[in-house]
Amino acid sequence: MTADTAELCRALAERISESGSLTDPAWRAAVEAVRRDVFLGGDVYRINGAMWEPVHRAEVGEEEWLRLAYSDTTWVTQVDGVDAADASGALAGNPTSSSTLPSLVVRTLEVAGIRDGDRVLEVGTGTGYSTAILCHRLGGENVTSVEYDAGLAQSAAEHLRAVNCSPTLVTGDGLNGYDEGADYDAIVATCAVRHIPGSWLWQVRDGGTITTTLSGWMTASGLIRLTLGDEGVATGRFTGDTISYMLARPHERPPRPMLVRRAGEVRASRVDPGLFDNWAGRFVAQLAAPSAEFVTTDDNVILVDVATGSQAWTEPAGTGWTVHQSGTLHLWDQVEEALMTWQAAGSPDQTAFGMTVTEDVQTVWLGAPDGPGWRLPL
Ligand SMILES: C[S@@+](CC[C@H](N)C(=O)[O-])C[C@H]1O[C@@H](n2cnc3c(N)ncnc32)[C@H](O)[C@@H]1O
Structure with missing residues (x-):
């Protein structure tokens, strides 16, 4: 040196x-x-x-x-x-x-x-x-x-x-x-x-x-x-650090076809899609719909389930939001319920969450191991 x-x-x-x-x-x-x-x-x-x-x-x-x-x-x-x-010029893609x-x-x-x-x-x-x-x-x-x-x-x-x-x-x-x-x-x-x-x-x-x-x-x-x-x-x-690493390659989501928003059942949303901008809020949403990916366009949130193609997307409506859901999974129902559980607990940061892992079952819980929990896909 x-x-x-x-x-x-x-x-x-x-x-x-x-x-x-x-x-x-x-x-x-x-x-x-x-x-x-x-x-x-x-x-x-x-x-x-x-x-x-x-x-x-x-x-x-x-x-x-x-x-x-x-x-x-x-x-x-x-x-x-x-x-x-090996790059000869600028390229688009993921690190x-x-x-x-x-x-x-x-x-x-x-x-x-x-x-x-x-x-x-x-x-x-x-x-x-x-x-x-x-x-x-x-x-x-x-x-x-x-x-x-x-x-x-x-x-x-x-x-x-x-x-x-x-x-x-x-x-x-x-x-x-x-x-x-x-x-x-x-x-x-x-x-x-x-x-x-x-x-x-x-x-x-x-x-x-x-x-x-x-x-x-x-x-x-x-x-x-x-x-x-x-x-x-x-x-x-969880430590509560707002940090991330790239996903392990075998855990990356598979490539998906071009996204087209589909018509579906329509109702008012009971939660603000802006909660996806909150570090813990998005974490809760991900726990509730673990095989869904998340896309945003302006003030819309789009969820697409990679396994089933089920979709949910929101749009502003008056002072609230409308959600459109299609496919076998009701993605917004899942996410909404989890977000409301989190809100009922006072919308805590990630230090309120923990995890219990066995060979067969892995659960992220809120508050305590016997509190509300979400199972991870294995
Ligand atoms: C953020 S980088 C690691 C940074 C590194 N520790 C350093 O200090 O430079 C993540 C690395 O994990 C590697 N990786 C991804 N999936 C992996 C896996 N399943 N097994 C081993 N390495 C993996 C990637 O190829 C990448 O090099």
Whole structure:
């Protein structure tokens, strides 16, 4: 590390500490020691309107590149499977890998409650930056990281070698965990899941933890740490952080045909569709209709069930809203009932929610495990 990059690492750690995301001196030491520019390689994407524009180190120059690398920003490195290094021009699409903003990486690790000497399985190696942070604290012999995309896994391995980290790196589906390294003290996912994979329950030791974001096809998200208790039951409460990670690839929604709003049963809505703009509100809606995706157009909300094609869409009507529902599922009925349950509890933030996970049943509950609950699709 040169004096310049050492100073950039220190300044980044200082900024993250000031933001409140970094409180543990051991993680601070890791941020100060790991060069992020190594993990970005030479190419990232920057959003410009609806397009992802490649930014190449060779074109922007060293000073600007280091400014980008040491900003507390997520840098997308792959869009729909196309690495930034291979992009000849701007493209439309969805990010499929990124270097997560460092404050979110350390916040996730702090939530996980990892201690010196722990054996950790990370799911979603990406660039390898978070893997290096883990290695700095725990030693490579205690870190296993799984990446789905073979090309990304290879680049991450090169980045990690360049900073003298030697974790166990696995290319494959992290939703299967990595049995050979089990039992782990902690499993940490830097991609989101729609439900907790059974393998994670089997591969974490009794009393060990699983830290992940629970997300879905309405893009609502909640960060949670689950602790594995007696008889294979994991429980925990959501932290309330308003953060998200990209969904694990096997949990992504399938592509859908072009959206056409269909006529259906019409009635007045009993809830404001604007509740989808509330972090916890959209989370509740997603729990109630877990296979539906959410689209907005101006002041309309459209829900489309990916499995059945059922639809619900709202439109303003006088001082309220009308909802149109079609298909076998009454999506708005489901969502409305859940939102009204949440409102009756005082519209709390996500810290009021928790989760109980067994091999067969996973439930997100409001208030207490025996309170109102929603089962996740497995
Ligand atoms: C937000 S990025 C990870 C950021 C990374 N930890 C870093 O610090 O650069 C999410 C990563 O998860 C990977 N991923 C998605 N689904 C996965 C799966 N089922 N198993 C393993 N990795 C997965 C993606 O390919 C992507 O590289």
